[in-house]
Amino acid sequence: xxxxxxxxGAFAQVGRIATLAWEVLRLMPRRPFQVxxxxxxxxxxxxVTILPTALVAIxxxxxIAMQLGSLTQQIGAQSFTGAASxxxxxxxxxxxxxxxxxxxxxxxxxxxxxxxxxxxxxxDALQVLGVSPIHRLIVPRVVGAMLVALLLNGMVSVVxxxxxxxxxxxxxxxxxxxxxxxxxxxxxxxxxWISEFxxxxxxxxxxxxxxxRGLNPSGGPKGVGDAVNQAVVITFLLLFLINLVLTGxxxxxxxxxxx
Numbered sequence: 001x002x003x004x005x006x007x008x009g010a011f012a013q014v015g016r017i018a019t020l021a022w023e024v025l026r027l028m029p030r031r032p033f034q035v036x037x038x039x040x041x042x043x044x045x046x047x048v049t050i051l052p053t054a055l056v057a058i059x060x061x062x063x064i065a066m067q068l069g070s071l072t073q074q075i076g077a078q079s080f081t082g083a084a085s086x087x088x089x090x091x092x093x094x095x096x097x098x099x100x101x102x103x104x105x106x107x108x109x110x111x112x113x114x115x116x117x118x119x120x121x122x123x124d125a126l127q128v129l130g131v132s133p134i135h136r137l138i139v140p141r142v143v144g145a146m147l148v149a150l151l152l153n154g155m156v157s158v159v160x161x162x163x164x165x166x167x168x169x170x171x172x173x174x175x176x177x178x179x180x181x182x183x184x185x186x187x188x189x190x191x192x193w194i195s196e197f198x199x200x201x202x203x204x205x206x207x208x209x210x211x212x213r214g215l216n217p218s219g220g221p222k223g224v225g226d227a228v229n230q231a232v233v234i235t236f237l238l239l240f241l242i243n244l245v246l247t248g249x250x251x252x253x254x255x256x257x258x259x
Contacts, residue, residue: 016216020215028139034139038143041140041144044106048105048106049148052105060089060093060097064085086187090161090191090192098199099198099235102202107207107210107235112228114138114211118224142211150200152199202242209238
């Protein structure tokens with residue numbers, strides 16, 4: 001019975017998160033849009049994520065480049081090191097790094113802010129005044145998270161590819177021309193589109209989950225702390241699942257370049 005009730009509770013939470021996501025999408029076009037709040041939230045997200053994201057992207061790109069460089073040397077395909085490492089960074093590493101930092105740094109702060117407002121009964125006060133807290137507070141924060149995730153993904157792609165280039169050429173003795181030429185030969189524009197779409201979707205999911213947990217703390221300051229931890233864990237699980245689904249769909253629908 002305990003297992004059944006826990007499963008029912010988990011499904012109920014999934015339903016409530018999906019309902020909140022639909023409400024956010026429905027209220028996004030509604031006027032007046034809180035432009036100032038959105039800009040402030042986007043700047044806050046950027047300020048807490050830019051430096052950690054860049055610092056994570058460099059070693060991540062280096063590890064991918066060195067591992068693939070060692071592998072391609074063993075099979076005699078050194079000329080494809082650039083394409084393999086750059087595509088891995090562009091399609092998989094960049095969106096995931098962006099999502100993890102947006103959820104771990106920005107999403108946790110967003111959840112704590114909304115949770116503090118909830119236990120201070122500010123959310124209830126807005127509802128009493130006839131103001132939608134989702135439209136007034138949640139939508140600008142989710143849009144800000146999506147915007148920052150989109151921009152950070154581009155930065156991570158550039159930093160990761162540059163880090164991979166440096167470590168492959170300098171440390172492993174790779175050829176600069178072969179690294180760039182192989183990337184140009186195998187990469188295609190849809191690789192960039194799927195990367196940006198993943199980042200946009202990850203930012204939306206991170207914002208919605210953080211908002212949901214912030215709106216539903218268990219009570220008191222300790223409940224807000226627990227909600228922050230739960231928001232980060234739930235977001236990570238959802239992001240890896242979404243990444244698996246999107247990658248599978250993309251590889252089925254978009255043929256490799258030259259085929």
